[in-house]
Amino acid sequence: MHEDDNLEALPDELVAELKKADKPGALITAKVDRSIADLAREQFESRPEKRRRVAPAWYAVAATVLLAVLVLPISSRFGTVDDGLYADVDNSGQIDIADVMTLARRDGEVTQAELDAFAMQIVSLADTGDTS
Amino acid sequence: MPGLDHLSDAELVDLCNTGDRGGAIAAFETLYARHKDYVLRVAFRYVGDADLALDVLQDTFSYILRKFPPPGEGLVLKAQLPTLLYVVAKNNAISILRKASKGDAGGDIDPDELPAPGYRDSGDLAKLLQGLTPGQREIITLRFVDDQPLQDIANTLQIPLGTVKSRLHKAIEAMRKLPSVKDFFEK
Numbered sequence: 001m002h003e004d005d006n007l008e009a010l011p012d013e014l015v016a017e018l019k020k021a022d023k024p025g026a027l028i029t030a031k032v033d034r035s036i037a038d039l040a041r042e043q044f045e046s047r048p049e050k051r052r053r054v055a056p057a058w059y060a061v062a063a064t065v066l067l068a069v070l071v072l073p074i075s076s077r078f079g080t081v082d083d084g085l086y087a088d089v090d091n092s093g094q095i096d097i098a099d100v101m102t103l104a105r106r107d108g109e110v111t112q113a114e115l116d117a118f119a120m121q122i123v124s125l126a127d128t129g130d131t132s
Numbered sequence: 133m134p135g136l137d138h139l140s141d142a143e144l145v146d147l148c149n150t151g152d153r154g155g156a157i158a159a160f161e162t163l164y165a166r167h168k169d170y171v172l173r174v175a176f177r178y179v180g181d182a183d184l185a186l187d188v189l190q191d192t193f194s195y196i197l198r199k200f201p202p203p204g205e206g207l208v209l210k211a212q213l214p215t216l217l218y219v220v221a222k223n224n225a226i227s228i229l230r231k232a233s234k235g236d237a238g239g240d241i242d243p244d245e246l247p248a249p250g251y252r253d254s255g256d257l258a259k260l261l262q263g264l265t266p267g268q269r270e271i272i273t274l275r276f277v278d279d280q281p282l283q284d285i286a287n288t289l290q291i292p293l294g295t296v297k298s299r300l301h302k303a304i305e306a307m308r309k310l311p312s313v314k315d316f317f318e319k
């Protein structure tokens with residue numbers, strides 16, 4: 001009770017009499033209790049369960065796994081090509097056909113397909129003027 | 133889920149909002165068991181009839197139940213639960229009286245004659261407070277029977293705290309003159 005709640009008061013006996021007179025006027029039967037319990041069950045059982053909130057960390061893990069599944073096979077397919085291949089092999093200062101020839105002279109180290117891929121890369125770079 | 137009696141109203145409401153189905157049902161049943169007698173007494177003050185009071189009780193808890201839609205989006209308590217229950221029970225009682233009035237006499241209750249505690253003469257409380265205005269009966273009942281703090285009464289009646297104090301003062305002065313209770317003031 002707040003401190004100013006006592007400013008207005010009734011005699012204690014009168015308060016007791018008022019409380020005694022405040023009768024419910026009816027009995028809550030078991031049937032009424034059951035009816036409300038049934039309503040509660042109906043309400044809560046019909047509502048959708050709370051969707052589990054996935055922690056942001058799990059989103060990150062899922063995204064990483066997805067990337068690994070999608071990207072790894074691709075990178076592994078080109079894994080033998082990129083190391084040293086898409087590079088200035090002869091240290092001429094640019095990536096050009098001489099690099100291709102240098103690689104080609106390494107017996108068995110570079111397949112024709114890889115050379116073709118590299119050549120396409122050279123062409124592509126040449127088209128943009130980057131290697132000229 | 134037995135044993136939720138130790139939880140506060142706010143905690144039980146929270147469980148109704150966020151708990152799984154079993155937990156929400158158990159929490160609601162605990163709230164019902166805790167407050168059903170109070171709601172029934174409030175209802176009877178207004179309708180003065182046992183069957184109608186039980187209807188008000190069911191309507192009141194049904195209303196509260198509907199405030200728990202999808203988990204986490206339900207009722208947010210901004211006041212004490214009894215304050216909310218009082219307002220809901222009162223409105224349901226008025227609604228039921230209006231329907232009964234239409235059914236019985238083909239008319240509606242004048243909004244200025246909305247019932248207040250003890251509106252119907254069948255209750256003992258009504259007899260004790262006979263002679264007070266509906267508003268005076270209501271504020272006396274909220275303060276001294278329900279033991280509501282003044283601020284909660286202000287919330288319940290949607291009036292400023294100062295108005296509550298002023299009305300309470302006038303109601304007590306009026307009670308001093310009531311034949312049914314004036315002897316209590318002279319003891």
